[in-house]
Amino acid sequence: MPTQLSVNLNKVALIRNARGRDYPSVVHFAELALSSGAHGVTIHPRPDQRHARYADVAALKAVVAAHPGKELNIEGYPDARFLEVVLAARPTQCTLVPDEPGQLTSDHGWDILRHGGRLREVVALLQEAGIRVSLFVDPDPAQIAAAPATGTNRVELYTESYAHAYAAGDWLAEWQRFALAARSARELGLGLNAGHDLNLDNLANFLRIPGIAEVSIGHALTVEALEQGFAATIRRYIALMQAVDAE
Numbered sequence: 388m389p390t391q392l393s394v395n396l397n398k399v400a401l402i403r404n405a406r407g408r409d410y411p412s413v414v415h416f417a418e419l420a421l422s423s424g425a426h427g428v429t430i431h432p433r434p435d436q437r438h439a440r441y442a443d444v445a446a447l448k449a450v451v452a453a454h455p456g457k458e459l460n461i462e463g464y465p466d467a468r469f470l471e472v473v474l475a476a477r478p479t480q481c482t483l484v485p486d487e488p489g490q491l492t493s494d495h496g497w498d499i500l501r502h503g504g505r506l507r508e509v510v511a512l513l514q515e516a517g518i519r520v521s522l523f524v525d526p527d528p529a530q531i532a533a534a535p536a537t538g539t540n541r542v543e544l545y546t547e548s549y550a551h552a553y554a555a556g557d558w559l560a561e562w563q564r565f566a567l568a569a570r571s572a573r574e575l576g577l578g579l580n581a582g583h584d585l586n587l588d589n590l591a592n593f594l595r596i597p598g599i600a601e602v603s604i605g606h607a608l609t610v611e612a613l614e615q616g617f618a619a620t621i622r623r624y625i626a627l628m629q630a631v632d633a634e
């Protein structure tokens with residue numbers, strides 16, 4: 388099956404929150420993402436709600452429901468508030484991430500060997516509600532080997548180290564580490580997702596690893612959209628101002 392793209396809208400939400408009104412609208416950008424061919428949308432509400440908010444979950448559920456076959460993925464740390472919101476909305480997928488409350492961004496995968504018992508309980512709770520579960524993991528064969536005992540459907544490989552190596556021009560060893568981790572996951576019967584700092588430069592090479600079901604991409608995708616639209620938008624402003632001057 389071809390790899391699916393889930394567009395992470397956290398950074399759209401971050402800009403929205405800067406002005407205290409619904410502009411840019413996360414719902415509107417979800418519509419744009421889905422109607423442009425993305426298979427799904429992702430948000431990662433954090434406890435401080437500095438970008439995606441818990442209230443966005445239900446709003447996005449409604450948008451995705453209007454696009455049959457498309458998916459909503461909610462990422463986050465499984466504290467009581469997060470689980471309450473996710474269980475109420477029943478997204479297609481919930482990706483559990485081991486974040487600290489004030490964390491700038493996700494920077495490591497689960498230590499499943501240590502937290503497997505708790506993860507098993509949470510995975511079961513979410514699956515009983517019909518939600519597919521993915522666990523955010525480092526490309527570490529020992530952690531991946533521990534994942535099936537939690538009952539999780541998938542793992543999401545945390546790709547920051549690959550993205551960093553790719554940007555430095557020395558990616559082969561890191562790519563091989565991910566390829567090996569991916570193979571272990573596949574052999575254990577786990578579905579495979581990947582994400583963090585993937586972008587238009589590093590993605591094609593990464594996808595030569597077989598069996599990646601889904602990539603979720605947000606930060607770079609938002610910056611790339613800005614870069615690709617910025618000059619054209621400025622030209623429209625200049626043209627508009629010149630037209631007024633010429634009146």
Ligand SMILES: CC(=O)[C@@H](O)[C@H](O)COP(=O)(O)O
Pocket residue numbers: 395397398431462484491492493523582583605606
């Ligand atoms: C789990 C993961 O890698 C993404 O959720 C990423 O952390 C994006 O979150 P931020 O937009 O908060 O950095």
Ligand SMILES: NCC(=O)COP(=O)(O)O
Pocket residue numbers: 395429462543581582583584585603604605606607608
């Ligand atoms: N799960 C990763 C994700 O949703 C997006 O990460 P990033 O592209 O914002 O780094």
